[in-house]
Amino acid sequence: MADQAAPAPGGQRLSTREAAERLGVKPETVYAYVSRGLLTSRRAPGGRGSTFDAKEVDALVRRTRRGQPAADDATVAGVAAVRTGITLIGKDSYYFRGVDATELARRYGYEEAAEWLWTGEMRPGTRFAAPDQALAAAERAVGALPAHSGLTDRLRAAAVAAAAADPLRFDLSETTVIASARGLAATLVGALPAAGVTPAATAPLARHLWSRLTTRAADEASVRALDAALVLLMDHDLAASTLAVRVAASARAHPYAVVSAGLGALEGPLHGAASGLAHRMLTEALDRGSAAAVVADHLRAGRRIPGVGHRLYAGEDPRAQALFRLLEDVPQAGPALRTAREVAALAGRHAALHANVDLALAVLSVSSGMPAEAGETAFAIARTAGWIAHALEEYQERPLRMRPSGIYTGSRPPQPLP
Incomplete structure (x- = not known):
């Protein structure tokens, strides 16, 4: 018969029929498991039919008999849920590897926190440095963009250029990936055009980013708030950009391509622009001297009020709470901070809406003389740490496991040739 099991080296092989009988499914389902990456098949001798590793089939049988789904991960409310040890989101708090993220941001800078997120070791005083060739390539790529290009446009160009300058980018060993990540984070910041005075090379990454976002002189309290924002934003479970990163890593894309996937999403x-909308709203409210008038205009136009509400938190976003506390120590942030709290109070008058981190980022950017896209830029730099952490996790999983099955809704074949 065409689909008989064939002996092969490396263990017992099963035919499609035998695999289906063990699994208690139809033969068509066995091939669906293959397309989803749950089973691997091998062509039978002669090229007719497929064979399957008996141990792999039995492992899948055990998982399904224990009540676990056939997929590598679970489902929550019908939505695929990827197992991860990076971020846990609670009712009104969130944790990185079990550590309160707001406390981490209070105690450590971005580079220290990112290094710990990747390696599990806290190294006080850690600094990231951009490799000379990568930075030179990124600066050339960024410099070639049209003058009207935004900061996130420049980040995407810098990531691609840095990848091309790194011949070791295809080495996916943990040590090499982390080394590439350190250099990439510094390169992304270093390739942005300088707006203010460039600090010493040994300065924290947040200080370098400050000089790219505003012409204002850096004061300790403001840079501290920016540094804390970078830590607070490192990760937030499987947001759209992080899911894109894990899909890319599942296909064994190198870390630069992984970060590029995140930047694309x-x-x-609906993902990266929220802080810019909040920035413009706060600016308008300050110019007009009335948060109420601006909120009313948004509602009249049928627009959502930027910077309030979050589907994962019933109360105020803990990231916003932490950042607001730091901004209270920044004298020039006072007017924007009061206006932001007025916006949140108005939005929450008849609904359970609270300030989220986008509103807090807007206070920082408005009060520091930064452009509207500064919050999105800080978000992207910060999230690079989380994206790399997720890539490191995904590199340890089965390749190409994130392969959902499509539900075909088109015309049934055969159709006439167009």
């Missing part, structure tokens, strides 16, 4: 108006 972040470009969407």
